[in-house]
Amino acid sequence: MEVISSELAQRAEQVRRSLDEHVREMVLWHFSPETGSPFWLEFAEKLDFDPRREIGGFDDLKILGHFQDEWLRGGPVRRWVPKALADKPLYVFETGGSTGVPKSRVNIEDFQRDYEIFGDNLSDETFPKGADWLMLGPTGPRRLRLAIEHLAQYRGGISFFVDLDPRWVQKLIRMGRPHDLELYKSHTVDQALTILRAHPNIKCIFTTPKLLEALCEKIDLVKQGITGIFCGGTEMNRQFNRFAREELVPGIDFVPTYGNTLMGLASPKPFDRADDYAITYYPPTPRALFEIVDPDDLDKTVEYGQRGRVLLTTLTREFFMPRFAERDEGVRAEPCEKYPWDGVRDLGLYAKLKSSVVVGVY
Amino acid sequence: MLHIPLLRGGKPYRSMNVATLNHVRTGEPVAEVSLANSGLISRDLRNVKQHQQRLQEIPVREILEICRKAATLFGEADLPIDPVAGTTQSYDDYLKQLSSTTGMPLALCRINAEKIRFVMQNMERVLGGLTRGVDVEVLDRGFVDQDDRLLSYIREADSLGAVLPSNSPGVHSLWIPALAMKVPLVIKPGGLEPWSPFRIGQALVAAGLPAEAFGFYPTDHNGASQILLSTDRSMIFGDKGTVASWVDDPRVQIHGPGWSKVVFGADRAPHWREHLDLVSISVAENGGRACLNSSGIWMPSHGRELAEALAERLAAIPARDLDDPEARLAAFPVPEVARRISEYVDTQLQIPGAVDLTAKLRPEGRVAEVGGCTFLLPTVIWLDDPTHPLAETELLFPFATVAEVPQDELIEGIKETLVVTALTGDRAFQQELMQARNIDRLNLAEVPTSRISWDQPHEGNLFEHLYRQRAFQNAVPA
Incomplete structure (x- = not known):
């Protein structure tokens, strides 16, 4: 286990104190009739306490139980919009690549803020301001499409897009059609090659591990002039991190990411050879937090260095999501210099869900 | 703990993704096996043409000699497991390890290992059976003159992918002849049985086979698919569900349930x-x-x-x-x-x-x-x-x-x-x-179904899977 400096411990404590303040502010916002959303106001009516009185800090969020993502399936989606924001233009984003009635999250500006925070952590040398981007991955009804575009614009660039429909990919996997899957992957990668070759100002790429592998089979991205790659999705693990850095894109700034529509976008701890390719992610606290907990007792946080299930909490004015049990597990990581709060390392699918979820989609 | 590396073009590689093999009886870990990510496999497959050329340069008679030597080494020698860690494996270690993770009794492991040794020892006879007696030099020259007829075969593959099972080590006898046919291997061993393919490869390399001819890639379902999609010819072993996706692909030889x-x-x-x-x-x-x-x-x-x-x-x-x-x-x-x-x-x-x-x-x-x-x-x-x-x-x-x-x-x-x-x-x-x-x-004989002759084709003929007869004339007729 890492030993953190006392100075870092102090900063972590400060973060913690300001987090409690942020929690109080958010609870007040979401549970006040003037500002809160119909969903949370109705939720509060069924409680035998007033959250605004009882919740004094982060630890008190436990009394609300765990957010259930099933609540996000189906409509009306406007019940999630805080009254104070009701006249703003709304976006609705769907999560993941699953089929059936999708889970939806309404958004106003959160996705832009989240990607700006992430963008501020990118290197100006390898993700140059003014450079253009290629986004090769799932677009459609997902947050990702507009978010990457906003990130590119925020850094002065334009984003080109090639879409991959993860729902079709899942269907092909379920139907046992690897040849069709390969054909679809080639179709996607071929379009990306055309765009890359036609637009030399593209220096930055967002894509998924599988598509990056496929792209690198066809083109040397270093020679193509790519300097920064921002990569996320299933299969982003220690081995892929090493493989990407050593073989696929050596010399290119490779930035793994973890995120979803329900939280913001987590940033990786800056690459350090001493970490042996382990990827540690830090959420954009206080807007979002990770807790790594005992899978059999979600109220019990595991020790640093121990593996547990990931609980996500999102605390913005647009969205309140207390302690949602993610489908992922990971190792609780110590605060670091750049991000003085808890992170998560060695993420993987929660073991008990492994048999029921199609992974490796994109 | 004992570690079994990938063999990437013959070079050992320790992956950060590993699978732990446990002892059937005690549940204690026996070994860690490195697992290949699928992109790593497809990246390596870009080099198979060069690997094939290395094999092509070796006269087939020499490869047959290598197989004979390998048979002896397989059954007797201490062979490397992880050269980086300096670990080796004796024949007895191999049998014990095989038994410990697959649950096959030691006595049956020994009988199966003998089948493997037999095929390597008698590779010329096996080739003769599969080619129906064509002079093996056809593999060097591409044609032979047989009974006053020109007979020519063209190789259809720069590598043979093999997605293997864990049920019985005897099946490994089926893919070994590919090497004698000058086709490098890209092996995905069964999840519980890396032992036999790894030892076969090590015995062949110790006997003089170019190491790059033996690719060894323990991997997951995605990696297995990658092998089947990216090799020119392959074989897959598995139950009905496992092989179903590949039955219409003529490049893939199917070894499903036998019934x-x-x-x-x-x-x-x-x-x-x-x-x-x-x-x-x-x-x-x-x-x-x-x-x-x-x-x-x-x-x-x-x-x-x-x-x-x-x-x-x-x-x-x-x-x-x-x-x-x-x-x-x-x-x-x-x-x-x-x-x-x-x-x-x-x-x-x-x-x-x-x-x-x-x-x-x-x-x-x-x-x-x-x-x-x-x-x-x-x-x-x-x-x-x-x-x-x-x-x-x-x-x-x-x-x-x-x-x-x-x-x-x-x-x-x-x-x-x-x-x-x-x-x-x-x-x-x-x-x-x-x-x-x-x-x-x-x-049509009093032969148990479980006893097969290795010089007969099995669920398709490996030679016909890897080679195609073609018309060939090399001189203007008189």
Whole structure:
């Protein structure tokens, strides 16, 4: 286990104190009739306490139980919009690549803020301001499409897009059609090659591990002039991190990411050879937090260095999501210099869900 | 802990993704196996043409000599496991490790290892069988003059992918000849059985084979798909569901369930007692785990009598400790799987038309626990109704159904069958069997279905999978 400096411990404590303040502010916002959303106001009516009185800090969020993502399936989606924001233009984003009635999250500006925070952590040398981007991955009804575009614009660039429909990919996997899957992957990668070759100002790429592998089979991205790659999705693990850095894109700034529509976008701890390719992610606290907990007792946080299930909490004015049990597990990581709060390392699918979820989609 | 690396173009590589293999009996870790991510495999496959060229440059006679030497090394030498860690493996280590993670008794591991050694030792004979006697130099020159005819073959693949099973090490004898045919290998070993392919590769390399000809990639389902998609020719072993996606791809040779059977003609059925040894060997040899093992006995008469006698014979095979020289049954690495299989059989038995004749002979049940391991005891089912779902069931232990069917309905009734041993002297019936396209290997002889001759094709001929005969003229006719 890492030993953190006392100075870092102090900063972590400060973060913690300001987090409690942020929690109080958010609870007040979401549970006040003037500002809160119909969903949370109705939720509060069924409680035998007033959250605004009882919740004094982060630890008190436990009394609300765990957010259930099933609540996000189906409509009306406007019940999630805080009254104070009701006249703003709304976006609705769907999560993941699953089929059936999708889970939806309404958004106003959160996705832009989240990607700006992430963008501020990118290197100006390898993700140059003014450079253009290629986004090769799932677009459609997902947050990702507009978010990457906003990130590119925020850094002065334009984003080109090639879409991959993860729902079709899942269907092909379920139907046992690897040849069709390969054909679809080639179709996607071929379009990306055309765009890359036609637009030399593209220096930055967002894509998924599988598509990056496929792209690198066809083109040397270093020679193509790519300097920064921002990569996320299933299969982003220690081995892929090493493989990407050593073989696929050596010399290119490779930035793994973890995120979803329900939280913001987590940033990786800056690459350090001493970490042996382990990827540690830090959420954009206080807007979002990770807790790594005992899978059999979600109220019990595991020790640093121990593996547990990931609980996500999102605390913005647009969205309140207390302690949602993610489908992922990971190792609780110590605060670091750049991000003085808890992170998560060695993420993987929660073991008990492994048999029921199609992974490796994109 | 012992680590088994990937072999990337022959070079050992330690992955950050590993699978731990546990001891079937103790549950203790035996080894860590590096796992390849699928992109790593496709990246390496870009180099197979060069790897093939290295093999191409070596005269086939020299490769045959390498195979002979490798046979000896396989059976005797200390061979490397992880050169970085300096670990090695003796032949006895190999047998013990193989037994410990697959649950196959040591005695059966030894018999299977001998099959592997035999094929390497006799590679020339195996090649002769697969090429039907074409001069092996055709592999060096691309053509030979045989009986005053020019005979030319073109190689169709720069590599052979092999997605292998864990059930029985004998199957490895099927892909080794590819190397003698100058086609490098890209192996995905079975999840519990990296041992045999790894040792075969190490023996061949120690005997002089270029290391880059032997790619070894333990991996997941995605990686296996990558191998099958990216190699010019491949083979896949697995159950019906595993192979289903590949049956329409002519580049992939399918080794699915065997549904092998012993079939009696009306003439021999009354004499079933004379064949009981053959039938019981066919069902139970090698722990009943191979696609070659009979899962059905079909006969026009006397079925029930044979079934009762077979049940008595097989029920006498006890579960024994894996180290016991007399052990003939394999343990299930995951005990829950054994229980689920047994429950499945019991559920199917609820459908009228089938009765477990072994059940009354062992009141303690089909699942046995001996020496800390879980076994399924041999099971013989009598089918009143030959269309009962159990008639098309093949399981990973000695399991067979016996059915009575009129001789003229028998061939159609057995459906797709890998090996048929037909016991009949009826010439007309023999001819019908000869012409039945639903039968792959046919024994018109007193040969158990589980015993095969390595110089005969198996579920397709490897030489024909890798080479195509082509028209060739190399001189202007006089």
